[in-house]
Every structure is written in C-alpha cells, then in structure tokens.
Amino acid sequence: MLMIERGHCGPARVGYVEWHGKKISLPTLLQLDEESDSPGGYSILDIWDGRSHDTSVHPLSEGIFTEIVTPPNTDLYLLPSLPGASALREETGHAILRRQLELLRENESDLNPKRAVVRIPNRVSLEDLSKALSSFKSLGVRAASLTLDGTFGPSDMNAIRLRRALPLNWTYLALGRIEPSHIPLLYYLGFDILDTGLSYRAAATDVRLWRDGIENVTEKHISPRYCTCDSCKGANLAEMPKSARYDIIAGHNHATYRAVLSEARHAMETGHLRALVEAMTHRSPALASALRRIDADLYEFLEAFTPTAGDQVLPLIGPESYNAPAVRRFRERLVDRYVPPPRKKLVLVLPCSARKPYSESRSHHLFDRAISSAVGGARREVSEAILTSPLGVIPRELERIFPIANYDIPVTGDWDAEELRLAAGALVEHLSKFPEDAVVVAHVSGGYRQVMSEAEDRIVQTLIYTDSAESATSRDALSSLESTLTDMRDVVPLKSGPQVAREETLRATADFQFGRGTGQLLIPEGANLRGKLFHLVVCELEGVQLCSFVGKNGLLSLTLEGGEILQKTGRYWVRFDGRRIRGGSLFAVGISDADPFIRPGDEVVVVNGDEEVVGVGKSEMSGREMCAFDNGRAISLRHTRE
C-alpha cells in the first residue's frame, strides 16, 4: 500500500510503500542484479549509501511465451509481458494484460497479488486498460510498471500517455533505458521507482553518465571530467585495464542516478520540481519535445496535481514554461473566472516589472504617482491591466495571487512570436469583458508595444497610446502618461467617488479562487472591510467575519461562516465521514467524497454527512487523491466547528 506524505508538484509524490514487511521510501531506484547467473532481477537501491537493499524485484518469466518460474523469496514479482509486442497491433496490449490476469487467477495460492507488478504494455487502448486495471485492483494488485526505451519516441510517448489512466494509489515502476537526466521528468509524471540498468550498459562502453550528459572516458585528446564520487576518487580511468574500469564506471553511474533522484526529490519538496524538469529539457531535444508534447497531451493530468498556492519563486525561463500547468491554468482561469468590476470606463495597460509584486517595484511606484496625480479620486473608474509573458495579462486586483507574485522571467524587452501570440490573445480576451465605450490607454514600449499592435485589430474599444515608445519609465513617458490620463478624465469623462480598490480586489480574488460570482457572495454589498489593501483585509457582514484577504499569498481564507457561503456554490467541498472533526488536519482516510476540481493549495470547505459545514482549511492534495487514498494529510484545517 502506498502511503503518501505532504508535498505536491504535478503528479509526483513522496511517501513510502511496504512490501513483505519492508518499508521502502519513495521515490527510489532499482539496481540490476548484473552478476547472477540465474535469470536477472532488481533490488531496491539505497540512495544514501549506494548499497542495494534486501528488497528484490524479479520477473516471473523472461516473457509470456517462456516458462514461469516463481522466483524464490522475491518481494515483488513482475508479471510476464511479451518482448517485441510494441511492433504488433494494439489489441496485443489487451491480450498481454488478460494473460497476466489469468496467471494471477490460476495461481492464487502461489502468487500474492499484493506483491505483483502489472506490466502495462506500451500500446493498449485506454478502454481496455481501465477494464483490466479494475480487475487487477479487485484482486489486490497495487503496483504497475512501464517499459521505456529512453528515446521519447512514439513508443515511449504512448506509454507516458497511459500514466494518466492509472490508479492514483498504486506504485509505479519505470523500467528500461532511463538516463539520469530523465529522472526529474519521469518522477514529475508520477513514477516512483526507476531502473538504473543503463549504468552497466554505459559502463560496458566506457561511458560515464552525468547529470547533464555523458562522457566516454577513453576518448582520445579529450580530458576526462573530474569526479568527486566515491567510485571514481580521481582514478585515471583511461589508463587502467577495462575490467577494473568497468566497476568504477558502473559505480559512478549509479552514484549519478542517486544524486539526481535526490535532487528531484528535494526539488519536489521545495516546490521546484517543475523548474528542474524544464531545466533538464536542455539536456536533449528529445527531452524538450517530450515535455512540450506532454504539456499539450497531458495538461489535465498534470494540472490536477499542480498546487494553486505557494511562496517559492517560480522561474519561467523559456518556451518550456509557456504551457507549464500553473501558467496555462492562470491564463485559462483569468478568461473563465475574472469579471471586471462595474463602472470601469478606462483600461490602462502597463508593462510588468521585474520585482514582484508589481506595485512594490520602482516602475509601478512611478506609474502610481502619475495616475494618482492625473485622475485622483476618479481612479475608481480606471482598471489597470499589466502585460507580461508568459502569463498574459494580470488585472491589478490579482497581482498578489500565485503564481503572479512569485514568477521570475528573464527580461530583455524582446518577445518571441509565441509570447506575442499568448499575450495578445490574453489581452484581447481581457478587454472584451469591458464595455465597448470604455477607452483603452496603452502605456507601453518595446515588446509590450508589439503585443498591442498584434492585438489592435481585435480590440473594439478606442485605443490610445501614450508617448512611451522608447521607455515607459522615462520622464517624458511618465509626463505623457499623466497628461493623457488628465485629458481622458475630461473626455471620457471619469468621475470621482469613494475608493473601491479593497472590495474590488477581494471580489476578484474570490472569483478567481472559487469561481465566477463567488465575490458577490463572500463580499456582499454592505460588507464591512477592515485593514490595509495587500496586507490583511478582513471582511465582515453584520459583525460576522466571512473571510479575510492575506496579502502575503493573495488569497482569501474563509471562516466557517464563509465556508457555509462557499458550500452553497457546490464547489470546493469535501465530505467528511464523521460528524465533528478534531485536530488540525483531516486525513484522506476520513474523507468519503470530494470535489474533483480541488487542487493542492485550494481553500476548501468540509461538510459532514448532514451537509453541515464542520471545517474550513487548505487542501494538501487533489480532490481525486482524497477519494483514492486511505492515508495522507488531505486538509490542513483553519477552523473547525466545536
């Protein structure tokens, strides 16, 4: 049984699994038993000391068409598959799964299904796969493996696409030709145990595997890389006999796997796994194109396990970030969930700033001063929209929300075609939500100006550029901004009135967090707001606190009363098995059902069987996981009903 612990970045998990009474910490590696004369197998590799565990993983046979030999004392056994099956028709995959099922059923007394590993064929229809999986599940099987050839060609991509259809609470092995640089991606995709067999294959050809590439140690005229690992110890590999070299290189290669796995796990626990995966795409074009296809084909799968909150810096370096789940989700949610506040007559388009949040940057301070001095109390009728790549367009109200307050991009002023397309598309969508008779003022230069030109034909409102083509923050540009806005104040015209930035921010946040319309429910007309914007703003209705806005993460946290309001929307609910919750956490075992749209980091409301709100808190896993797992912390509770 897989036990998962806290932490999320895509489908990757940390946790442990128990087989045969042995506890294996996940993620981990498999070491090939290279020396044995009997048919080969693996043992679990201890990533700390490099020794192989006494936990063994053996195949039941060398293939479906060869004899089954029950391996003695194996902790896990791999069910038979057919070498070469990928070259046959898709129906082969189904037959292979059925054969494995038959074997388990026929040998009930010898083969304990809890220790069986289903071999998932690379080609099988999703329908056949899910049918077979539910049969395996009912027998008690809890682990499966996929075989990859490491090229990320059609066969590997087929296999990877199947990952989304596999049960959440099983343990997954990736076998075959896996390079160290593949580890972050495979771990990110939810593979827990990875094959290091390539260590030996590479050693057999004098190849040292490194985190970022390979090295043939016997290559002439090229100096060997210096290595600090225990196995190499500065040895002069090129000069020694091949047989001595072989063991050292194999040891080095295993050490590389251990180091990269540990790096990936650390990245996962600190919320940087996706960034590591993206960084690794520079290892090879194959890896880069694999990630692009995975982002396109498996977006729903990846997104479902991608946190909606976090305080880590999110580096978005290049094209591999444009469709990262957190980025694409932000763009899509903005379209779906953001509704401009009423009475906006002017939309001011501004460039982003390197410093986050924007309003704390020097450039936005300068903009702020110009805007205030131009429109003063009429600012309530101005909406600010910040252009940025690759997130698109950010309304000022949402500047503190994840990942807007966290992302970091290389700023050169040059935008590539994809960035222009994404930002222009987002801007057009955004502006289409404003009245046609509003005025759009663009105070942008360089690439931002290019985005405007790309979008121009699709903007229905009157579009006015300030004189800022050179730089948006120069003295001339700022005075142009001020004079343009001063003119607009009379032309539009813009009227003064009480400031509304706090309720607008809270409502926009509520809509973004919980879905369109929730802002009006959680921050209704007549609500009393206390506190300074972007610090802590508390929202009360008739003396009862409903929610508060926390500037640090840009999110609303709910009170039980706020939770009751959210409950009525039918979203972000979790059904608790008992009547009252005790303690600071709710574990998955106590959850009978949950909204499948819940993501890790979401604010959720816990209801009991009587539809009574018994708690509110922050989710630690996805709604689907809360249902699938019988263990693991599901919710960190903020308030519970006494």
Added chain:
Amino acid sequence: MVEAIEDLGRIVREANIRARKSSISRRKTRDPSRPAAKWVASAPIGKTTGTALSLVLSTHGCSHALSDAGGCTMCSYLLDGTSGEVSADNLLSQFDNGMEGLAGEPAPLSVKIYTSGSFLDESEVPLDARNSILDRLGGDERVREVVLESRPEYVTDSALESIAQRLQDRHTEIGMGLESSNDFVRRMCINKGFRTEDFTSAVNRALEHDIGTRAYVLVKPPFMTERAALEDAVQTISDAVDMKVTTVSVNPVNIQRYTLVEHLWRRGEYRPPWLWTLIEVLRRSRKNLPSSVRILCDPVAGGKSRGTHNCGECDLALVEAIRGYSLTQNIERLQVEECDCLPLWKHTLAHEGPSMFVHEDIARGLLGNA
C-alpha cells in the same frame, strides 16, 4: 472467452501473414530447368575429407509457407522458389545441372539437396522426380553421403523405404527443422505447424530404416529475450540428442525479407542473436553431449547486421571459430579472445528479462545523444 495466450498466438499469426504482404504473388519466375543455387566445397565425409555439393532445387516452395497457416515467422526461403510450374522433368534437369559440379571429382562425395521446402513433399517434388533423383544418386558409387531436407510429416514409412532401397549403404540423413523442443515456443514464436511428437515419430521411423536425422535448432526466435533464447537452444539441442538424432545443426536467426522477424527488427523490437550467445550454446551443448553426435553450425550472414553478430570488432574471429568448431567438433576451437563487447552482451542477458526492454544494437543508439 478465448484464453489470452491463444489470442496472442492468433495475433502473431496474423502479423506473420501481414508481414509477408504480397511477396508470394510477386515471386520471380525462374528457369525451371536450373537449380535456384548450387555450390561445391570440401567437407568432412565420414572419417576423411571429400567434396560436397549443396544443391537448392527450384520448386514452387514450401507447402507450409504457401498454406493459410502462413509459414514460419523467420523464414522467406519460399521466395527462392519459382512462381511457375516445375515438372518432374524440370527437377531432373536441375539435379543433373547441379551434379555437373561434381564431374571428375573423386570419391568420397556428399550431396545435400535442399528445396526451400520439403524434398519428400510430393506436391513440391513429384514422386517420379524424387525416385529418379534417388536412383541416380544410388547409381553413383562416388556418393557416400546424402542429406535431404523435409518437414517431419512427409517422413513416412513409404518414403523412408524407398530412400533406403535406392541409396543402400550410403550415410543418409534427413534434415528436419525442430527449431525448438518447446511446443509452446515452436507454435507461438515460430508458427512451425507441428508438435514435438510429430518430430520424434519421424526420427524414430527413420531409425527403423537405418536412416539418420539431422535436427535444425533455431537460435533466438522472435518474442524471446536473449537469455530465454539461449536457454531454449541449449535445452532443444539436448532434447534432440535424447530423441536420437544423428546430427544437430544450430541456426541463428537471420533477418529474411518479408518476414515477421524483419518487421520486428525494423522497429527495433528484435535483434539477431549475439555471436556470444551462439558460442555459449555450442559450448554448453558440447560439454553435456556424447561425442557421437555432431553439432554443426554455419552461421548465415554471421557478423552482418541481418545475421548473428556482435560489435563489429570481434565478429570475424568468432564466425571463424564457430566454423572451425563445426568442421572439427573440437571444443577448443571455441576459445576466443574476450572482446570489449562481452560485458554488453552479459548486460543484455541480465537486463532484458526484468525490464522487457529489447536491447538493440549499440550502433542504433546506446545513448540518445552519444
């Protein structure tokens, strides 16, 4: 519901037939009076050395390959046959044409007659032609050894009787493709179309007529790991000897055109056996078997990408060693120098089974960006 394993068998058979495509209907029409191939070489005959003629008759081809069963997964010898009609007279002319190669050669002679099918299949070689050929061989005193080839179902009492009668005291062997002694492997991986007991009965019938048999053993049928293939070949050789065959001929798979094996190979899902595997099979078999049984091996396309091969560096030496062993039966001839590719082969043996990852050739990419 059909058992999954039967379903897999059907899938393999269908894939096998698809792999042949229209190759059969597009076969060449050959001159029916000339053999498909013939070659003459010196060879050990009995205790001395003599001259051996190998003659491949051009027939319409193997009945199993022509049938709806679709033939064997690794074989397209059928394509060596002709699509035209071949009469009994034609076959006799082919035989005579071949025998010209032995004109003037002194005794002892050996004649091996292949047909890319079965010499004893009357639908392939008409009875008249068969008997006339056997008569001519029986009438040539120089010929001391005759090897014929057939599937076991054609090795009948009447055929054996007529062979024994016509070839008299000559050392005669009938070569039959046992391929694997594992019924399952022979049926599922090879689609051979007969059972082990059919083979055993044929061997026993031949024994009753004092005719020897030669078992062809296949090394690395498709859908097997390198290790499973190695074990299967060793077991098969041992079983063939137990069945009392006179000679074992060990045949590593080579990639023939329009076969299922070629289909798999093109997709990186099959690699011909390593020469190390072949050497290991021969070594282990020789150790455990009586010396009276000859174990022959002439690896077709040895060292080439479509044949049994290693890394390219050591291939020639290994093929030479195997040929030398085959001629002399001296196991010491199999002692070869270790090559750098040996650990790669050992890794393949260890890793393919647990990972189910088909280890291709290193030339086809050990590391994506190497």
